[in-house]
Amino acid sequence: xxxxxxxxxxxxxxxxxxxxxxxxxxxxMLTPIITTPYLARVLGSDAxxxxxxxxxxxxxxxxxxxxxxxxxxxxxxxKARDDKATxxxxxxxxxxxxxxxxxxxxxxxxxxxxxxxxxxxxxxxxWLIWVLAETVDISWLFYGLEEFKTITIRNVVIRVFLIxxxxxxxxxxxxxxVYCFLQASTFVANSAILWGLVWxxxxxxxxxxRRVLEHVKPNFVLFLPVIAISVYTQLNAIILGNIxxxxxxxxxxxxxxxxxxxxxxxxxLGTVMLPRMSALVASGDDAEVERHLxxxxxxxxxxxxxxxxxxxxxxxxFVPVFFGAGYDACAPLMCxxxxxxxxxxxxxxLGVQFLIPFGKDVAYLKSVVYxxxxxxxxxxxxxxxxxxxxxxxxxxIAELTVTLVQAYYARGQLQVLNYFKKGIPFLCxxxxxxxxxxxxxxxxxxxxxxxxxxIFVGGLVYLAMSYLWLKKYQLI
Numbered sequence: 001x002x003x004x005x006x007x008x009x010x011x012x013x014x015x016x017x018x019x020x021x022x023x024x025x026x027x028x029m030l031t032p033i034i035t036t037p038y039l040a041r042v043l044g045s046d047a048x049x050x051x052x053x054x055x056x057x058x059x060x061x062x063x064x065x066x067x068x069x070x071x072x073x074x075x076x077x078x079k080a081r082d083d084k085a086t087x088x089x090x091x092x093x094x095x096x097x098x099x100x101x102x103x104x105x106x107x108x109x110x111x112x113x114x115x116x117x118x119x120x121x122x123x124x125x126x127w128l129i130w131v132l133a134e135t136v137d138i139s140w141l142f143y144g145l146e147e148f149k150t151i152t153i154r155n156v157v158i159r160v161f162l163i164x165x166x167x168x169x170x171x172x173x174x175x176x177x178v179y180c181f182l183q184a185s186t187f188v189a190n191s192a193i194l195w196g197l198v199w200x201x202x203x204x205x206x207x208x209x210r211r212v213l214e215h216v217k218p219n220f221v222l223f224l225p226v227i228a229i230s231v232y233t234q235l236n237a238i239i240l241g242n243i244x245x246x247x248x249x250x251x252x253x254x255x256x257x258x259x260x261x262x263x264x265x266x267x268x269l270g271t272v273m274l275p276r277m278s279a280l281v282a283s284g285d286d287a288e289v290e291r292h293l294x295x296x297x298x299x300x301x302x303x304x305x306x307x308x309x310x311x312x313x314x315x316x317x318f319v320p321v322f323f324g325a326g327y328d329a330c331a332p333l334m335c336x337x338x339x340x341x342x343x344x345x346x347x348x349x350l351g352v353q354f355l356i357p358f359g360k361d362v363a364y365l366k367s368v369v370y371x372x373x374x375x376x377x378x379x380x381x382x383x384x385x386x387x388x389x390x391x392x393x394x395x396x397i398a399e400l401t402v403t404l405v406q407a408y409y410a411r412g413q414l415q416v417l418n419y420f421k422k423g424i425p426f427l428c429x430x431x432x433x434x435x436x437x438x439x440x441x442x443x444x445x446x447x448x449x450x451x452x453x454x455i456f457v458g459g460l461v462y463l464a465m466s467y468l469w470l471k472k473y474q475l476i
Contacts, residue, residue, distance in 0.1 A: 017272040020148040024155045024268075031159055032257055033322075035166050039179070040254065040323045047173040049246025051180060052253040054120050056237045058127035060227075061109045065102040065134040068222025069094065070143075071274065071356055072215075077144025078275035079282045084202070091141055093207035097215050102135030126177060129184040133191045138198060144275050145201060154193045158186050221361045228365070228372035229402075236391045239379055248388040254323060255333035255392070259340060262307035266300055266345045270352040277357035289357075293414065297349050301423035302470075304345035306462050309430035311338040313437030313458055317451045329388060336392040343399045350406040354414065363409040371402035425469050433462040 039048065073094055080086045109131050117124040142151050165182045169175065241249045273296055280289050315334040319327055347367075355364040375398035382390030407416045437458035444450030 017146055017148045017276075020152045021268040021272050024152040027156050027159050031163060032261060034163055036254065036257065037322050037324065038167065039170065040327065042170060042172055043176060043179065044173050045247045045250040045326065047176045048253070049241065049249040050120065050123065051176060052237055052249050053241045053246065054117075054123040054127060054180070055183075056235075057112070057117075057124070058109075058130055061105055061112070061131050062134040063223070063226050064105045064108075065131060066098070066137060066140075066226075067101060068219045068224075068226060069098060069140045070226070071352070072219045072222045073140030074144045074274055075278045075356060076215075077141055078146075078278040081145055081279070088202040088205050089207065089211070091138075091202045092205045093211040094140075094215050094219075095138065095204075096207055097212050097219070099135065100212075106131055106135060122177060123180050126180040127184055129181070130187045133184075133187040136195070137187070137191045138194050139190070141198065141201065142194060143271065146272075146275050148272065150197065154190065158189050158193075161189075162186050218361065221365055222356070224365050225368040228368035236375070236379055236383075236395055239383060240388060240391050243380075243383050244387055248329075251327065251329045251333060252388050252391060254327065255330040256337055256395075258318075258322075258330075258334055259311065259337040262304075262311065262341050263344050265307075266303055266341070266348055269296060269300060269303075270348040273353045274357065277353050281357045281359075293349065293354060294419075296353055297346075297419045298422060300345035300349050301342065301419075302426050302466055304342035305423070305426045305430035306433065306459070306466075308338045308341045309434040310437060310455065310458055310462070311335075311341070313434045314441065314451055314454055317441045317447050317454065321447050321451050332389065333392050336389065336396055340396055340399045343396075343403045347399070347403045347406055350403070350410050350414070350416075354410055355406065360409065364406070367402050367405035367409065370405050371398040374398050374401045426466060429462050429465040429469075432465065433458045436461045 043051070076090050076094065077087065080090045106128075109128060113121060113124045113128065139151065162182055166179065169182070170179045237249050237253060240252055273292065277289065277292060280292070312335050315331045315338075319331040319334070323330060351364050351367060355361070355367075375394050378397060379391055379394040382394050384390070386393070410416055437454040440454040440457045441450040444453055
């Protein structure tokens with residue numbers, strides 16, 4: 001083993017990257033917090049269900065546009081970023097592959113719109129804007145270069161315009177098409193801004209056919225997990241729509257949307273760590289790899305337990321305040337989904353920060369395929385028996401399956417059980433947080449005041465105990 005820390009000197013600090021990326025995640029969290037109560041009231045559950053259904057269908061086509069570039073392109077750019085000539089070659093060959101595949105997907109989406117979408121044709125055509133934008137999305141280049149500041153500033157500005165547009169132009173259920181258009185337009189703006197910056201980083205070089213084809217297989221291997229993951233994160237919405245109707249889709253989607261707010265914070269850590277870990281693995285710096293993993297697993301557990309118990313604690317008060325009348329089913333759904341947060345924290349570290357940087361793509365693929373299979377087997381019968389709650393339980397079991405399989409493949413190089421033991425104190429702190437939140441919410445008559453006070457007190461209790469524990473054992 002040899003150590004080479006030159007990449008750390010040239011690269012932005014992980015703390016800086018995490019702050020920038022987390023800043024954007026905060027804006028992403030604020031967007032639904034600001035807009036969802038308004039949209040739930042002006043659009044209604046049926047319109048929101050239509051939005052979720054058509055959005056989910058379009059999402060699958062965008063997956064095929066990008067394949068596995070979110071991780072593969074990120075990793076390959078990180079490995080080549082110290083040599084501009086090599087970087088330009090890698091970028092150009094991956095881009096050509098993306099454009100060819102994306103063009104085919106756009107044609108297929110046209111076919112879906114006109115021959116399959118039926119009464120949803122107008123909304124499906126609006127989402128075509130998004131599918132086209134993803135065909136030329138090069139975010140993977142900037143993530144691989146660790147230019148999180150550039151991406152964050154771009155995303156924050158676009159999000160602000162989106163929020164303003166929603167309140168200015170979406171006034172009733174008749175404006176569902178406008179809402180879809182606003183959302184789709186943000187993806188166009190995302191791609192356009194990055195294309196204005198790309199030529200300062202790389203130069204396009206006409207790649208050989210052989211060089212382009214070299215990317216197909218490894219990229220496809222990392223694309224399969226994207227599809228597999230979508231089976232237990234988004235396909236359930238389509239299944240629900242066909243079995244239980246659009247209202248159930250709205251309940252499921254709104255509850256998951258709240259959980260996804262917390263997941264974005266945890267996933268932002270993985271987004272920051274993937275290019276850095278890929279660069280460290282390529283340099284052979286094993287000591288730094290191990291140190292980064294130790295810190296990342298601890299941080300993930302601290303954040304995950306805080307969110308999980310906090311969400312469970314506020315769920316019954318949060319739903320009527322946030323969504324309004326008629327969304328009571330979202331409260332138990334939030335409690336079910338909350339258990340996914342620590343599981344996603346573990347899979348984010350084991351999968352994105354360990355298996356992928358070390359080139360264990362097949363192991364990563366197997367883990368999410370097993371998760372997808374468990375969801376496929378369970379979702380329909382559970383949904384038929386328990387409705388929207390059955391679909392949520394199927395997603396939870398799928399996420400648990402993924403985490404357990406990844407832990408199995410990582411067991412030889414990582415002390416997974418020891419990492420879990422280190423997180424037990426924070427699990428206990430989370431339980432205390434839960435009781436604190438519940439007690440405060442009950443103590444206040446006003447729902448909004450109780451919710452605000454519960455979040456503040458519960459968060460303060462958890463963070464104070466966690467800080468003292470970490471300080472005592474010199475972990476910070």
